[in-house]
Amino acid sequence: MIHRICMASDFFYPNVGGVEEHIFNLSQCLLKRKHRVIILTHCYTNRIGIRYITNGLKVYYLPIKTFYSQCILPSVISSLPLIRYILVRERITIVHGHSAFSTLAHETMMIARLMGLKTIFTDHSLFGFADTSAVITNKCLQLSLSDCNHCICVSHIGKENTVLRAHVNHDRVSVIPNAIDSTIFTPKYDNVFKGEIVIVVVSRLVYRKGIDLLIEIIIELCNKYEFVKFEIGGDGPKRFSLEEAIKKHKLQNRVKLLGRLPHLHVVNVLKRGNIFLNTSLTEAYCMAIVEAASCGLKIVSTRVGGIPEVLPPHLMYLSEPNITDLINRLENAINDFMNGVVISPKECHLIVKNLYTWQNVTARTEKIYNKYLFFNNRKSFAHILNSVLLCITSFFCVVVFDGIVLIFRNTLSPSGNILIAINEGKILICTE
Amino acid sequence: MSEEKIKRKPWKKNLYENEEYPDNYTDISFLEELKKNLYIRNVTFKEACFGAGLVSQEICIVVIFACSFIYLYNEWLDPIDLIIYISMASFGAYCLLFYDNYNFLQTCRTLCCYIICSYLLSPVLKTLTETISTDTIYLTTVFMMIIHLIFFDYGVAALIVSSSLSLNAAIFGAVCLTSRLPTSISVTAFIFITVHCFALAPLFFTKIGFSFFMLILIIIATSTLLYSLSCIMTVFFLISIFFINVICPYLFIKWYSYKDNIYGPWDEAVINIPSNSI
Numbered sequence: 001m002i003h004r005i006c007m008a009s010d011f012f013y014p015n016v017g018g019v020e021e022h023i024f025n026l027s028q029c030l031l032k033r034k035h036r037v038i039i040l041t042h043c044y045t046n047r048i049g050i051r052y053i054t055n056g057l058k059v060y061y062l063p064i065k066t067f068y069s070q071c072i073l074p075s076v077i078s079s080l081p082l083i084r085y086i087l088v089r090e091r092i093t094i095v096h097g098h099s100a101f102s103t104l105a106h107e108t109m110m111i112a113r114l115m116g117l118k119t120i121f122t123d124h125s126l127f128g129f130a131d132t133s134a135v136i137t138n139k140c141l142q143l144s145l146s147d148c149n150h151c152i153c154v155s156h157i158g159k160e161n162t163v164l165r166a167h168v169n170h171d172r173v174s175v176i177p178n179a180i181d182s183t184i185f186t187p188k189y190d191n192v193f194k195g196e197i198v199i200v201v202v203s204r205l206v207y208r209k210g211i212d213l214l215i216e217i218i219i220e221l222c223n224k225y226e227f228v229k230f231e232i233g234g235d236g237p238k239r240f241s242l243e244e245a246i247k248k249h250k251l252q253n254r255v256k257l258l259g260r261l262p263h264l265h266v267v268n269v270l271k272r273g274n275i276f277l278n279t280s281l282t283e284a285y286c287m288a289i290v291e292a293a294s295c296g297l298k299i300v301s302t303r304v305g306g307i308p309e310v311l312p313p314h315l316m317y318l319s320e321p322n323i324t325d326l327i328n329r330l331e332n333a334i335n336d337f338m339n340g341v342v343i344s345p346k347e348c349h350l351i352v353k354n355l356y357t358w359q360n361v362t363a364r365t366e367k368i369y370n371k372y373l374f375f376n377n378r379k380s381f382a383h384i385l386n387s388v389l390l391c392i393t394s395f396f397c398v399v400v401f402d403g404i405v406l407i408f409r410n411t412l413s414p415s416g417n418i419l420i421a422i423n424e425g426k427i428l429i430c431t432e
Numbered sequence: 433m434s435e436e437k438i439k440r441k442p443w444k445k446n447l448y449e450n451e452e453y454p455d456n457y458t459d460i461s462f463l464e465e466l467k468k469n470l471y472i473r474n475v476t477f478k479e480a481c482f483g484a485g486l487v488s489q490e491i492c493i494v495v496i497f498a499c500s501f502i503y504l505y506n507e508w509l510d511p512i513d514l515i516i517y518i519s520m521a522s523f524g525a526y527c528l529l530f531y532d533n534y535n536f537l538q539t540c541r542t543l544c545c546y547i548i549c550s551y552l553l554s555p556v557l558k559t560l561t562e563t564i565s566t567d568t569i570y571l572t573t574v575f576m577m578i579i580h581l582i583f584f585d586y587g588v589a590a591l592i593v594s595s596s597l598s599l600n601a602a603i604f605g606a607v608c609l610t611s612r613l614p615t616s617i618s619v620t621a622f623i624f625i626t627v628h629c630f631a632l633a634p635l636f637f638t639k640i641g642f643s644f645f646m647l648i649l650i651i652i653a654t655s656t657l658l659y660s661l662s663c664i665m666t667v668f669f670l671i672s673i674f675f676i677n678v679i680c681p682y683l684f685i686k687w688y689s690y691k692d693n694i695y696g697p698w699d700e701a702v703i704n705i706p707s708n709s710i
Binding site for chain 2: 126127128129130155156157158159160161163164170171172173174175176177208210212213281282285302304305306308309310311312321322355356364367368
C-alpha cells in the first residue's frame with residue numbers, strides 16, 4: 001500500500017536535534033519503501049521554497065516568520081491557503097506532525113483534519129504540570145490532539161505523559177522508540193585504559209540538559225583524578241558559564257569545548273572517549289546515550305524520564321540527578337574501567353544495533369498508517385460529544401473560522417485547478 | 433485469546449523487549465508512578481482569615497489616609513492640632529514599643545530634621561502639581577493606592593511583593609494630592625499623616641503583631657471616621673471588608689479541595705547547587 005505522507009514540523013534541517021533526526025530518518029526509510037514523502041517546515045534565513053535533499057526527499061520551506069524559539073506564529077488563517085495548496089498539490093493522504101512544541105505541526109494537522117485527511121502525531125518531549133506555561137501548553141495540545149487519529153510517543157513515560165496532558169485515550173497512543181543509524185555509529189577499536197580517561201559529553205548546553213550539574217562534576221573530578229579529561233560537544237546559552245568555570249579553575253588543558261558539532265562528526269568525538277556522561281534533567285528518549293553505546297562507551301546518566309527504558313541496565317550506570325550521586329556513579333565507572341570490567345565495544349555495538357533500527361521504527365509506523373488508511377472518520381456519538389465539549393472554548397471559534405476560510409479558498413481556487421506535482425520518482429542528487 | 437496471553441512474557445517497562453505486544457498496548461502498571469498533591473499545605477479557615485485580615489488592615493489605613501485628606505481639604509480640622517495629636521500618639525507608641533530598639537537622641541535628631549524639611553518644602557509641594565486638573569490628580573491617587581495595596585508586603589514570599597514600590601506609590605499618590613490643599617501648613621500636616629500611615633504604621637503593626645481584636649478595633653475606628661463623611665461609602669466599606677475577610681477565605685478553603693497537582697517521573701529534576709564555582 002502506497003501512502004502519500006506529509007511530515008510537518010518546525011524543526012528540520014538546518015536545525016539539529018532528536019526531532020530533526022527522527023523526521024529525516026523516518027522519511028528516508030519510508031521513501032525506500034516506495035512511499036511518497038514530503039516535509040513541511042518553515043524557512044531558515046535564505047532557505048525558502050522547495051528543496052530536494054538526500055534521495056529526492058522533497059522539503060517545503062514555507063515563507064512563514066518564526067516568533068518564538070524556532071516556532072511559527074500560529075496565525076491560523078494566513079498560512080492556511082499555502083498549506084492547503086501543498087496538501088492538494090501533493091495529493092497527501094496522511095499528515096504526520098512532529099513535536100508538541102511545533103506550532104506548524106499543529107496548524108497543518110488542523111487544516112488536514114478539516115480537509116478530511118488522516119493525521120498522526122509524534123510527541124518527542126515530556127512536560128510537567130506544575131507551572132502556568134505548562135498549563136497553557138497542555139491545554140493547546142489537548143485541543144489539537146482531540147481530533148487526531150493516532151499519537152506516537154518515543155517512550156512509555158512519554159505515553160503516560162501524553163495521555164495525562166492531552167486526555168487522549170491510551171488505545172490511540174503507541175510507543176515507538178527512536179533509533180540510531182548504526183552504520184554511522186560503529187564501535188571503537190577497543191576500550192582500555194591507556195594512561196588517561198576521556199569523558200565525553202555531547203548535548204546542547206542548556207539548563208534542561210543539566211549543564212549546572214556538569215560544571216560542578218567537572219571541577220570535582222578534575223581535582224580528584226589527574227588522568228581524567230573532558231570533551232564537550234555542543235553549544236548553547238550555558239556555554240558562557242562553562243567557559244568561566246574552566247577559566248577560574250585553570251582546566252583549559254583538561255576540558256576541551258568543541259562547540260557545535262555536525263552530526264557526522266559526533267561519532268569521531270565519541271570514539272575518542274571512554275565514558276559518556278549525560279546529565280539531562282528531563283528526557284523523553286535520549287538518543288545521545290544510544291549513539292554512545294553503539295560506539296562502545298561506558299555510559300553514566302541521570303535516571304530521569306524515559307532514560308531507564310532505553311538501554312539494558314548492564315550497559316549504563318544510572319544515577320539520581322544530583323552531584324554526589326553522579327560523581328559516585330562516575331567513580332564506579334572509572335574504577336570498573338581501570339579494572340578492565342568493560343563490555344567490549346563490538347559486543348556493545350551489536351546489542352544496540354539489534355535493539356534499535358530505523359527499519360523497525362518505520363515498519364511499526366507504517367502499520368499505524370495502514371490501520372488508518374481505510375479508517376472511516378465518522379465517529380461515535382460519545383467521541384463527538386467529547387470533542388465538542390473540549391472545543392467549546394475559544395478553539396471552537398478558531399476551527400469554525402478556519403473551516404469557513406477553507407470553504408472560501410475551495411471556491412476561490414478549486415482543488416481541480418491546482419497543478420498536481422509530478423512524481424519525480426527517480427533519485428535526485430542533492431546539490432548542497 | 434486468553435491462552436495467547438498466558439504464553440506471552442510479562443510486559444516490561446522498557447523499549448527493547450515486549451516484541452509480542454502491540455505498540456499501543458497499555459499495561460496495568462500504566463501511570464503507577466503518578467502522584468498527586470505532594471506538597472499540599474492544609475490551610476484552616478482561621479489561617480485564611482488571618483491572611484485576609486492583613487489585607488483589610490491595609491485597606492483601613494488607606495481609607496483613614498483618604499479621610500484625613502478630606503478633613504484637611506475642607507478645613508474641618510486645624511492642621512496644627514492634627515500635627516500635635518499625631519505626634520503625641522506616635523511618641524507614646526515609640527516610648528512603649530520601640531524605645532529599646534532605637535537610640536533616643538538620634539531618633540530625635542532625625543525627627544527634627546524631618547519636620548523642618550517637610551515644613552520648608554511644603555510650599556514647593558503645594559505648587560508642584562497645581563497645574564494638573566483635579567480629576568487627573570484623584571485618578572492618579574486612586575491608581576497609586578491600588579498599586580500600593582497590590583504590591584504591599586503582607587508577609588507572603590511571592591514574586592509580586594515589593595515594599596519599596598508599594599511605599600513609593602503611596603508617597604507619590606500623597607504628593608499628587610497635596611496641591612489641592614488650602615494652606616502650606618495643611619500640606620505639612622498631610623505629609624505627616626502620609627508618613628505615619630505608610631512608613632510608620634507597618635512598623636507599628638509588625639511590632640504589635642496581628643490580632644483579630646486589633647483588626648476589629650481598626651475597622652470600627654475607620655468606619656466611624658468614614659461615617660462622618662458619607663453613609664453610603666461606609667456601607668460599601670463594610671461590605672467589602674466583609675467580602676475580603678469572610679467570603680474570600682471561605683471560598684479559598686472550599687475551592688482548595690479542587691487542587692489537583694500531578695507529579696511523576698516526567699517532571700524536570702530540580703537541582704540545588706551551592707554556586708561556588710561561578
